[in-house]
Amino acid sequence: MPEHGAEKTGTATPLTLEDRLAITELISLHGHLVDDGHLDRFGELFTAEALYDLTEFDQGRLAGVAAIREAALALGAANPVAHHVTNVVVGDRADGAGCVRVRSKGLGITAEGVCGSVSYEDVVVRTPDGWRIRYRKVCPRRVPLNGAVPGA
Secondary structure, three states: OHHHOOOOOOOOEEOOHHHHHHHHHHHHHHHHHHHOOOHHHHHHOEEEEEEEEOHHHOOOEEEOHHHHHHHHHHHHHHOOOEEEEEEEEEOOEEOOOOEEEEEEEEEEEOOOOOEEEEEEEEEEEEEOOEEEEEEEEEEEEOOHHHHOOOOO
């Protein structure tokens, strides 16, 4: 994902335990803000120029906090009523551009009780206001073992 600011431009920096905790809490906060309808607080999650990649859902890429918020509002009642994040894995170093890669899993539950699974591939960066998501790719999980088994 170098085009999203995660290219190596200098020496990688190890993360502190405090950084790792702050990044994990950032990833967790997304579900709380969305489920509580606090879309006006997306600036606490994303950089102003964040890219939210929904290409695997045929939704393209959303550019900027306002576009991410507008897409959630446009989805309306079709939004899941619950977003749960789990299996958060924070990279061990910030690259030369100060970016850290984060992977996590997400479960979304609709008002009808249907559950879906996704993987999040994030690039986060430290800003003057704390860690923020610069790039997020949402990847649906539709087949067991991500298709590694014939016939799955």
